[in-house]
Amino acid sequence: MIEAERLSFAYDRGPVLADVSLTVAAGELVGVIGPNGGGKTTLVRLLSGVLAPDAGVVRLDGRPLAAYRRRDLARRLAVVPQDPTLEFPFTALEVVLMGRAPHLAALGFPRAGDVEIARVAMARLGVAEVEDRPLDHLSGGERQRVLLARALAQEPAVLLLDEPTTHLDLRHQVGIYDVVHELARARGVAVVSVLHDLNLAALYCDRLLLLAGGRVVRQGPPAEVLDAGTLSVAYATDVQVTVNPVTGAPVVLPTR
Amino acid sequence: MRISARGTYLTPARLAWMTAALAAVLGLSLVGAALLGPVHVSLARALAGGDASPDRVILFRTRLPRVLLASVVGGSLGASGAALQGLLGNPLACPHVLGISGGAAVAGVVALVAGADAVSPLVPLAAFCGALASIAIVSGAARARGRTTPHAVLLVGVVFNALAAAVLMLVNALVSYTQAQGVLFWMMGSLSTQSYGLIAGSAVYSVVGLGWLVLHAHDLNLLTAGEEGAQQLGVDVERTRRSVFVASSLLVGAAVSMSGMIGFVGLIVPHLLRLILGPDHRLLLPASFLGGAAFLVWADTIARTVLAPAELPVGVVTALAGGPFFIFLLRRSLRRSVA
Amino acid sequence: MSRHALVLALLVAGCGGAPTPPPAGPPARVVSLAPSATEIVYALGAGARLVGVCGQCDRPAEVAQVPRVGGYLAPSVEATLAVRPDLVIAVPSPGNREAVRAIERAGVRVLVVRDRTLGDLWDSIPALAGALGIPEAGDGLVTDLRQRLDGVRARLAGVTPRRVLVVVDHNPLVVVGGGTLQDELITIAGGTNVVRDVGSAWPTITLELVVARAPEVIVDAGMGDEGSARGLFAGLTTVPAVRDGRIVRLRDDAFFRAGPRVADAAVALADAIHPGVLAPEGASREAPPG
Numbered sequence: 001m002i003e004a005e006r007l008s009f010a011y012d013r014g015p016v017l018a019d020v021s022l023t024v025a026a027g028e029l030v031g032v033i034g035p036n037g038g039g040k041t042t043l044v045r046l047l048s049g050v051l052a053p054d055a056g057v058v059r060l061d062g063r064p065l066a067a068y069r070r071r072d073l074a075r076r077l078a079v080v081p082q083d084p085t086l087e088f089p090f091t092a093l094e095v096v097l098m099g100r101a102p103h104l105a106a107l108g109f110p111r112a113g114d115v116e117i118a119r120v121a122m123a124r125l126g127v128a129e130v131e132d133r134p135l136d137h138l139s140g141g142e143r144q145r146v147l148l149a150r151a152l153a154q155e156p157a158v159l160l161l162d163e164p165t166t167h168l169d170l171r172h173q174v175g176i177y178d179v180v181h182e183l184a185r186a187r188g189v190a191v192v193s194v195l196h197d198l199n200l201a202a203l204y205c206d207r208l209l210l211l212a213g214g215r216v217v218r219q220g221p222p223a224e225v226l227d228a229g230t231l232s233v234a235y236a237t238d239v240q241v242t243v244n245p246v247t248g249a250p251v252v253l254p255t256r
Numbered sequence: 257m258r259i260s261a262r263g264t265y266l267t268p269a270r271l272a273w274m275t276a277a278l279a280a281v282l283g284l285s286l287v288g289a290a291l292l293g294p295v296h297v298s299l300a301r302a303l304a305g306g307d308a309s310p311d312r313v314i315l316f317r318t319r320l321p322r323v324l325l326a327s328v329v330g331g332s333l334g335a336s337g338a339a340l341q342g343l344l345g346n347p348l349a350c351p352h353v354l355g356i357s358g359g360a361a362v363a364g365v366v367a368l369v370a371g372a373d374a375v376s377p378l379v380p381l382a383a384f385c386g387a388l389a390s391i392a393i394v395s396g397a398a399r400a401r402g403r404t405t406p407h408a409v410l411l412v413g414v415v416f417n418a419l420a421a422a423v424l425m426l427v428n429a430l431v432s433y434t435q436a437q438g439v440l441f442w443m444m445g446s447l448s449t450q451s452y453g454l455i456a457g458s459a460v461y462s463v464v465g466l467g468w469l470v471l472h473a474h475d476l477n478l479l480t481a482g483e484e485g486a487q488q489l490g491v492d493v494e495r496t497r498r499s500v501f502v503a504s505s506l507l508v509g510a511a512v513s514m515s516g517m518i519g520f521v522g523l524i525v526p527h528l529l530r531l532i533l534g535p536d537h538r539l540l541l542p543a544s545f546l547g548g549a550a551f552l553v554w555a556d557t558i559a560r561t562v563l564a565p566a567e568l569p570v571g572v573v574t575a576l577a578g579g580p581f582f583i584f585l586l587r588r589s590l591r592r593s594v595a
Numbered sequence: 596m597s598r599h600a601l602v603l604a605l606l607v608a609g610c611g612g613a614p615t616p617p618p619a620g621p622p623a624r625v626v627s628l629a630p631s632a633t634e635i636v637y638a639l640g641a642g643a644r645l646v647g648v649c650g651q652c653d654r655p656a657e658v659a660q661v662p663r664v665g666g667y668l669a670p671s672v673e674a675t676l677a678v679r680p681d682l683v684i685a686v687p688s689p690g691n692r693e694a695v696r697a698i699e700r701a702g703v704r705v706l707v708v709r710d711r712t713l714g715d716l717w718d719s720i721p722a723l724a725g726a727l728g729i730p731e732a733g734d735g736l737v738t739d740l741r742q743r744l745d746g747v748r749a750r751l752a753g754v755t756p757r758r759v760l761v762v763v764d765h766n767p768l769v770v771v772g773g774g775t776l777q778d779e780l781i782t783i784a785g786g787t788n789v790v791r792d793v794g795s796a797w798p799t800i801t802l803e804l805v806v807a808r809a810p811e812v813i814v815d816a817g818m819g820d821e822g823s824a825r826g827l828f829a830g831l832t833t834v835p836a837v838r839d840g841r842i843v844r845l846r847d848d849a850f851f852r853a854g855p856r857v858a859d860a861a862v863a864l865a866d867a868i869h870p871g872v873l874a875p876e877g878a879s880r881e882a883p884p885g
Contacts, residue, residue, distance in 0.1 A: 441767060
């Protein structure tokens, strides 16, 4: 369970987040949406502890992040980043095994069980066949799925995702969120995901947080947040919201 | 490119195997190189004859110390090159190119000019401090650029080297090298030695440095996920940086104070080994030590036989091998970053 | 308008048009750009004519009064021209070629002499003396030096030559090779240069070569301190020079200058190689005790 209480943060170039609060319980999947530059990535970095807020506090299972030792934190909280750095050609399996690092000793040699966990994670994300290919030989979509497998291998209680489906086609986008959703429901992981695709958000998320200009514009179930008026203002563009005839979820349509 | 030596992930068994294989290569190189030289030496005569046998004197007083020193220096440079490449995320990094050897050399010369005895531990200590200062400055420049261009670091290194060369020349002109060794020793390197004691002392620094690096080998692996990524996987990034800096400085300081600046070993060896053995630092670090040792032993053998009976500075051989290799790597890296 | 034309004309004239013809009579204002040439000029008795010398010119003592015009490796064209010399003497050095050419183009007479071998010396002295207008002094100096060198050779005629290695730098190990003045001095001083065949004038060699060539005397002509040569060769027990303790310091820089002190250098070297054979001539050398 992770909660953010009245977070504020400013980079050198100016304030980015102001007074943002959020609570995610175990088993919940919360989506963070909003226009570019609204502070979404910064929020993820604050939640993961990589950045320290100027004001406010982030608590994991009731304790502030600062109270955790780094390795303990890494055993509970995993992040899937947007943009992997690729200077050295580790294979997909080696990368996923890195996810086991917080659970391993100093030199980090995996035990048989660790390799199993890694392979299972890769299978769930459909990248099992590429396990011995170097990361820079994979497509963008495969790379993202490997990074998600790495996060899964960490066996976290909280999972943070920063736009995990940018390079993926529709089938894989749905595939990823199926996995993430199942993680939340079946394993009780608290998930926060930054998304651009509002319809995907509507389909999978229990709650949405609409972030614009560094502030929380709206927070609540998708049907509530995905309101044409609110969205048009936040995104500065006209939209229409209807209902998906099959799933009953709201569908956001831009208008010309 | 997959080479079968790679495997899918590193196990302790594979680490042990590969290290043993490389150690064997090094051992054979030591023996082979000790038997080669401008003067023909017969092992039989050397072992049979007493202290009056020139073969014995050549083998055990000049050749053997020399190849042992070459392995300690080469190993130190190889391992520190691998660590720096991993830490800076830059496969073009190496102690010489980054100006770290230059900083170490300047500090060592200053210590000698200030009156330290050539064999006192003050000289490697000064060289260690010089290396540390250089690393701090160079990495400061690297971080200021964030993750943008790794080439900025190389520019700082070029400037550093030019500065170091200038200071060495200046000292040479002013002091007329009573005790500071010649400028040629510092700038082109020399592995000529007779003292097993000095070699042993140097080896201690190197082994300590290597051990320290290996303890952080897994952290270096995780750092390839980026600083933030590594932090999120539980790595104390600041502590890892500091440890790698200090350990590398120990290695480079020990090497440079014993043999002057010898370049490109820390560039070529880790790079080639990474292609063959993979980027896992738990294997790459000890492998680069052993590989660097063997490499320098052979480079030195070439240096003392190709123009026999005269001797070429060993830095010339490594530069002739390393310079074109570096340019080739740079071009490849530039092409990839533009593409 | 005409004033401007005058200034312009002066500027053009000053910018080195046609070289001015050499003045009649022997040169009265001489600049020497090499320490060896400076010593020769003084030895010829013409030291008073020196109006500029290079920074490294330190002998004889009187030269300290003469203004400096740059270095042996990098002479200053401006400083040289500023003292308005009639004659500039230069020895080819790595780096002074452009400067010497510039001085020539400015219309000053330049005499280039070489200093690599004794043969060069026997040519340079008459050339210098001739250019200074005192050929008899030149012949006299040459005769005197040759006589003294022959004298050294003669006194060592009955003595078996010793195998010699002359060390110039310790690490890397730079030694005196063949084809140099220093090599010739070794022969005159009763030695055989063990690395004469190595191929270049100042080769770098390995310690094992020292063991293989087994010199009987090692002369340390480097700039290091007393014990460093002994420390360098200490473990090489099969080398006669090490075994018998014949590692000798030669501190006299006359050894490195092709000038009027070559005979002194020969004597000093002979004393180092065959101590006691020559009657003491006041050479500067140090031998290890015992």
